[in-house]
Amino acid sequence: MAHNVIIIGSGPAGYTAAIYLGRAGLDPVMVTGALTPGGQLVNTTEVENFPGFPDGIMGPELMDNMRAQAKRFGTEFIADDVTAIESAGSDDAPLYRLALSDGETLETRAVIITTGSNFRKLGVPGEVELSGHGVSYCATCDGFFFRDKPIVVVGGGDSAFEEALFLTRFGSSVTLIHRRDEFRASQIMVDRAKENPKLTLLTNTVVTEIHGTETAPAAPAAPALNLGGLALKPKPQVNVSSVSLKNTVTGETSELETAAVFVAIGHTPATDFAASVASRDEDGYIIVDGASTRTSTPGIFAAGDCVDCVYRQAISAAGMGCRAALDAQEYLSE
Structure with a gap:
């Protein structure tokens, strides 16, 4: 069975995309990562600059809240890593096959990559x-x-x-x-x-x-x-x-x-697994079309720190996750 959309990676971008896609009735699946779901904020103490929390909030608690909200709208979570993406369909009916680190595979009509970047x-x-x-x-x-x-x-x-x-x-x-x-x-x-x-x-x-x-x-x-x-x-x-x-x-x-x-010696975007389906710059960041989240391959979208090498903030990643969900929703309705 092919899923409508699979989100690779968690964190603010991934969870926000899942919330929007779930509310649109698209039954999103999120491959969260095997070891550290929630992104960099799970290793952060107090977060004072995320809107809506005047007294601040602990990073892990913020991520738990986002996950619970995504789950409320029907997101399915898979605690694994994606090792590769390949085309499995035709020009008339694009389909993508995701290989997981445990040897399983998933098929989907659309993919949103939100794997972020790692601090060096x-x-x-x-x-x-x-x-x-x-x-x-x-x-x-x-x-x-x-x-x-x-x-x-x-x-x-x-x-x-x-x-x-x-x-x-x-x-x-x-x-x-x-x-x-x-x-x-x-x-x-x-x-x-x-x-x-x-x-x-x-x-x-x-x-x-x-x-x-x-x-x-x-x-x-x-x-x-x-x-x-x-x-x-x-x-x-x-x-x-x-x-x-x-x-x-x-x-x-x-x-x-x-x-x-x-x-502050740089970041390494976690995008090697997507090299065959998404164009990247010389530093490994996924290239998107203008202000959209569309990559070089139709049906493949990217958001958050795997795209953004400038701002790298939880709130900007969440906003980009929203855009990715809306871009994917439009693509799936065509």
Whole structure:
């Protein structure tokens, strides 16, 4: 049996598309991913800039709410990964076959790709352990939490400079660390950084480790839990406190105190599986037709961070997911 439309990937774009398609009676199927359904927001703590939540909302809770709303309108969820897409129909009756990582296949009349992109990571000790506790990959999302505290940004491109300049609004100081003595960023961005008194450029330097320390509680510690006579104390909170540095020319090592490390060394869109059905740019982002979500293949649509290399926000991804659903609905009605 061929489905009407299959959404590949979850997150704000995928869930929004599912909500719209479900309400249109198209019985969408979502292949959420085998390990991390919900996209990058499931690894985010408090989200304060998504409309409708004046007191903020935790990232995982926001994704759970979106999933529940999509389920309410009939979305079927499959916890697996799509490994390839191929044409299985004719010019008069296009059909697509999706291969899943468990060996199963699905057929559908239309596909919406919302697999997002992955932050490139430093790969140093402490990065994974302190993610969400001072290690961040989004200044717009998390900069506010480090008001009047020292901040480190790692990277040398336009994105890194944009993040560093943005973070000077919040941090007591911002240090941008780059492994070379020349930057990939445009000269105007470099000039703006040099003119900002709160921003320091540290070149020929790499971060070799990120350190954390226990944070003193702002209020009296919660009482120990007593379960069957066994007293359990709450696990102490550990946040970023410093980074270890190494000069790439001299080999000299040092340590820099900081409350946050923002990693801005690029993104990798998760689109390799779709290379045979969707044209991509040199960085792997899926190319769409103008302001639509139509790809180079009729019946294949794309939305969210697998398309958007500029904004990369939950709200913009959700908006694009809406457009993808409407584009797919129009295609299926032809």
